[in-house]
Amino acid sequence: MQKRLIAFTAMAALTAFGVLAQDAEDPFADVVETRHGLMLQMASDLGTLGGMAKGEVAYDQASASKAAANVAAVASVLSMAQFPAGSEVEKAADSFALPDIWAKQDDFLAKITDLNNAASAMQTAAATDVDALKASMAQLGGACSACHKAYRQPES
Amino acid sequence: MSRLPQAVLGVALLGAAAFWLLTAPSSVSPSDYDGLVGDAKAGESVFWAAGCASCHAAADASGPDELVLAGGQKFATGFGTFVAPNISPDKQHGIGGWTLVQFANAVTQGVSPEGEHLYPALPYAAYNKMLPQDVADLKAFMDTLPASATPSAPHEISFPFTIRRALGLWKLMFASTDWVITGDLTPEQTRGRYIAEALAHCGECHTPRNALGGVQRGKWLAGATNPDGKGKTPNITPGKLTWSAADVVEYLTSGFTPEFDSVGGHMAHVVENMAKLPESDRQAVAAYLQLVPPVK
Numbered sequence: 001m002q003k004r005l006i007a008f009t010a011m012a013a014l015t016a017f018g019v020l021a022q023d024a025e026d027p028f029a030d031v032v033e034t035r036h037g038l039m040l041q042m043a044s045d046l047g048t049l050g051g052m053a054k055g056e057v058a059y060d061q062a063s064a065s066k067a068a069a070n071v072a073a074v075a076s077v078l079s080m081a082q083f084p085a086g087s088e089v090e091k092a093a094d095s096f097a098l099p100d101i102w103a104k105q106d107d108f109l110a111k112i113t114d115l116n117n118a119a120s121a122m123q124t125a126a127a128t129d130v131d132a133l134k135a136s137m138a139q140l141g142g143a144c145s146a147c148h149k150a151y152r153q154p155e156s
Numbered sequence: 157m158s159r160l161p162q163a164v165l166g167v168a169l170l171g172a173a174a175f176w177l178l179t180a181p182s183s184v185s186p187s188d189y190d191g192l193v194g195d196a197k198a199g200e201s202v203f204w205a206a207g208c209a210s211c212h213a214a215a216d217a218s219g220p221d222e223l224v225l226a227g228g229q230k231f232a233t234g235f236g237t238f239v240a241p242n243i244s245p246d247k248q249h250g251i252g253g254w255t256l257v258q259f260a261n262a263v264t265q266g267v268s269p270e271g272e273h274l275y276p277a278l279p280y281a282a283y284n285k286m287l288p289q290d291v292a293d294l295k296a297f298m299d300t301l302p303a304s305a306t307p308s309a310p311h312e313i314s315f316p317f318t319i320r321r322a323l324g325l326w327k328l329m330f331a332s333t334d335w336v337i338t339g340d341l342t343p344e345q346t347r348g349r350y351i352a353e354a355l356a357h358c359g360e361c362h363t364p365r366n367a368l369g370g371v372q373r374g375k376w377l378a379g380a381t382n383p384d385g386k387g388k389t390p391n392i393t394p395g396k397l398t399w400s401a402a403d404v405v406e407y408l409t410s411g412f413t414p415e416f417d418s419v420g421g422h423m424a425h426v427v428e429n430m431a432k433l434p435e436s437d438r439q440a441v442a443a444y445l446q447l448v449p450p451v452k
Contacts, residue, residue, distance in 0.1 A: 141411040141418060145427060146424075
């Protein structure tokens with residue numbers, strides 16, 4: 001009985017140590033996950049809006065407005081808070097953030113401002129009609145890709 | 157026996173003569189361009205479709221700076237690093253002094269006004285299918301852009317790729333003026349083919365190349381290693397790309413994939429360019445992509 005307890009304690013200690021060691025290796029796991037979560041939330045709402053823009057789903061003012069408000073809310077959260085220095089590709093697990101984010105921080109923040117402006121225009125468009133919504137998708141997509149082009153490592 | 161060295165010499169001379177003849181820089185037929193008047197407004201669409209600014213503007217240019225075609229972007233390849241030249245209308249450092257035929261020879265034949273072969277980092281193996289009127293319109297538009305006095309930097313390549321004459325052989329083997337996709341095409345598919353195969357030169361990055369850098373037309377748009385050797389371009393044949401036409405149009409307009417990820421890397425330039433064309437052109441490209449033989 002005591003042997004098993006010792007073994008259990010040793011296992012637990014090792015496991016805890018392993019978790020701690022992992023945390024010590026990757027202090028950026030939480031911010032990287034937060035970033036990806038914010039992007040996925042945005043993708044989910046853009047899915048609603050894009051379905052209408054592509055004509056796959058009938059335009060519905062209420063759900064379009066809700067989705068656009070969510071996009072704007074997520075955009076408003078983005079700041080350097082999710083991008084602490086060092087949370088970059090090859091230094092933080094799962095990160096695709098390029099070092100230029102910190103080297104050209106003013107431009108990076110300007111691109112976040114552009115995104116917020118596009119998201120705010122999209123809220124107006126989403127409440128208007130499907131043609132306005134389509135045009136705002138292009139503007140918002142331009143803001144997304146301007147930042148991804150400069151600051152996200154391409155996949156593969 | 158004593159005649160053998162002479163025979164060898166004779167064969168060598170014949171070979172050299174054949175090389176010289178085969179590798180001679182070609183020229184457009186000037187009569188195709190006689191009397192053509194370029195329309196700058198129409199040329200702007202050609203300019204964006206052909207993606208000129210994506211390589212010839214400064215690397216981080218955006219907005220109006222994209223129209224300053226001062227060159228300087230570097231393209232690392234297995235053959236060396238090519239540096240995009242100044243193609244702004246500056247008479248000394250750019251191409252402002254070129255005639256329409258000289259411009260057409262450079263763009264569609266890969267031949268400089270001095271009669272030298274240009275390296276196929278300039279996608280003349282695609283642009284060689286451009287209509288003369290589009291070439292004239294493109295020049296008319298580019299003539300309206302700001303001049304830059306930045307001198308062009310030399311390419312960073314070494315022997316044997318420094319022998320420009322040998323590019324004549326490369327052109328014979330790989331710079332076909334034939335369309336890849338043939339058959340009975342609707343007007344929309346034909347327009348899409350013209351944009352994808354001639355202007356936007358999709359195959360230059362999305363089709364694998366052989367050891368000599370020639371595009372493997374049998375694996376058209378089946379995905380390839382990036383020209384700089386890092387990463388891959390995706391297979392965009394119907395064997396892999398299962399997006400609907402509406403998905404392709406949306407991607408080329410806003411940069412959003414069907415999962416609402418957004419475009420990045422060099423393709424972000426392409427989307428910016430395609431977004432400036434009429435929607436019918438993006439629909440035409442989507443219609444064309446569905447015609448491409450599927451590669452798994």
